[in-house]
Amino acid sequence: MQDQFNRNIEYLRISVTDRCNLRCRYCMPAEGIQWMPHESILSFEEILRLIKISTRFGFRRFRITGGEPLVRKGILSFLEQAAQIPGVDDLMLTTNGILLAEHAFDLKRVGVQRVNVSLDTLDPERFRHITRGGDVNRVLQGIFRSLEAGLHPVKINVVVSRSQNYEELPKLTELARNYPLHVRFIELMPIGASDDRSDFVPIAEMQKLLDIQDVKATDDVQGGGPAEYYRPPGFQGTVGFISALSRHFCHTCNRVRLTADGKLRPCLHSSYEVDLRQALRSGVSDTEVADLFAKGVWLKPAEHHMNDREWQDKRLMSQIGG
Numbered sequence: 412m413q414d415q416f417n418r419n420i421e422y423l424r425i426s427v428t429d430r431c432n433l434r435c436r437y438c439m440p441a442e443g444i445q446w447m448p449h450e451s452i453l454s455f456e457e458i459l460r461l462i463k464i465s466t467r468f469g470f471r472r473f474r475i476t477g478g479e480p481l482v483r484k485g486i487l488s489f490l491e492q493a494a495q496i497p498g499v500d501d502l503m504l505t506t507n508g509i510l511l512a513e514h515a516f517d518l519k520r521v522g523v524q525r526v527n528v529s530l531d532t533l534d535p536e537r538f539r540h541i542t543r544g545g546d547v548n549r550v551l552q553g554i555f556r557s558l559e560a561g562l563h564p565v566k567i568n569v570v571v572s573r574s575q576n577y578e579e580l581p582k583l584t585e586l587a588r589n590y591p592l593h594v595r596f597i598e599l600m601p602i603g604a605s606d607d608r609s610d611f612v613p614i615a616e617m618q619k620l621l622d623i624q625d626v627k628a629t630d631d632v633q634g635g636g637p638a639e640y641y642r643p644p645g646f647q648g649t650v651g652f653i654s655a656l657s658r659h660f661c662h663t664c665n666r667v668r669l670t671a672d673g674k675l676r677p678c679l680h681s682s683y684e685v686d687l688r689q690a691l692r693s694g695v696s697d698t699e700v701a702d703l704f705a706k707g708v709w710l711k712p713a714e715h716h717m718n719d720r721e722w723q724d725k726r727l728m729s730q731i732g733g
């Protein structure tokens with residue numbers, strides 16, 4: 412459906428949990444967070460009802476995220492049901508990859524088309540440091556199992572931080588040279604646990620480091636998101652860049668988000684939310700929930716204000732879904 416600024420909104424990102432089996436430094440504090448109480452998290456039945464309602468408005472693409480979606484009990488059966496809803500053309504998952512190796516083939520079987528896997532470093536020690544305890548080898552196994560399972564295109568999300576992994580960028584691009592993987596470098600956002608702006612590296616600087624300025628952008632990677640992709644000569648995959656700050660893409664934004672506690676969040680970086688959970692649980696008809704949903708999408712803000720020094724969100728990234 413169209414929003415008030417004539418953008419075509421057809422992509423819903425759904426956070427199914429705020430819980431996670433990692434504690435990435437830029438995403439969560441070491442001690443974790445106050446988890447949302449179980450009763451405030453939407454049940455899978457409630458999420459399926461919202462997916463059906465959203466298809467009435469032309470929503471076609473759905474990404475399941477978290478927290479870590481693969482830690483939620485019953486996730487496979489939920490995905491299977493979601494994939495069968497008429498109008499759900501594209502069902503995707505964003506994961507930290509820790510539990511991916513054992514689930515990759517099942518994900519494909521139940522109807523997930525593709526996965527994005529977060530991986531900020533190939534160095535086991537550094538990975539343990541950034542994620543506060545994660546095992547990089549499990550993530551790598553998950554990535555390769557996903558390729559075998561045919562969850563194409565498999566995209567790797569790298570959040571770039573000057574103090575943590577900046578000098579490793581050339582090595583990370585080797586994944587895209589040697590395998591049909593799409594390695595996307597993402598600007599660190601000043602959200603939640605990451606409000607130290609000295610770690611921020613703009614896309615232009617990453618591209619200079621990787622000597623990619625003279626390569627022509629390619630549009631043959633399935634996605635429709637904000638990433639710009641490049642396929643340097645001899646690469647099986649591509650190298651992509653996502654810049655939410657230095658070149659923000661608000662005017663072409665096509666998505667809204669659903670938080671685990673049932674708030675429709677039309678913009679990742681605006682605190683404006685519509686409480687769908689309350690409507691779902693008050694016994695109102697689908698038509699009334701649909702009206703509320705449509706109102707939220709219509710009021711999607713024109714652009715974010717993250718570049719303002721004073722900007723701060725009350726939610727962490729793991730609570731919105733990234």
Ligand code: SAM
Pocket residue numbers: 431437438476477478479480505506507527528529568570597598599600601602605728729732733
């Ligand atoms: N746990 C899953 C994962 O890590 O892929 C899904 C949820 S996570 C919140 C979604 C994405 O948000 C991840 O790719 C993560 O790297 C990214 N993210 C978290 N905090 C961020 C920040 N401050 N700036 C940029 N990206 C961030």
Ligand code: SF4
Pocket residue numbers: 431432433434435438439477478479507529728729
């Ligand atoms: Fe968990 Fe993903 Fe946040 Fe890391 S980025 S703490 S894996 S939700």
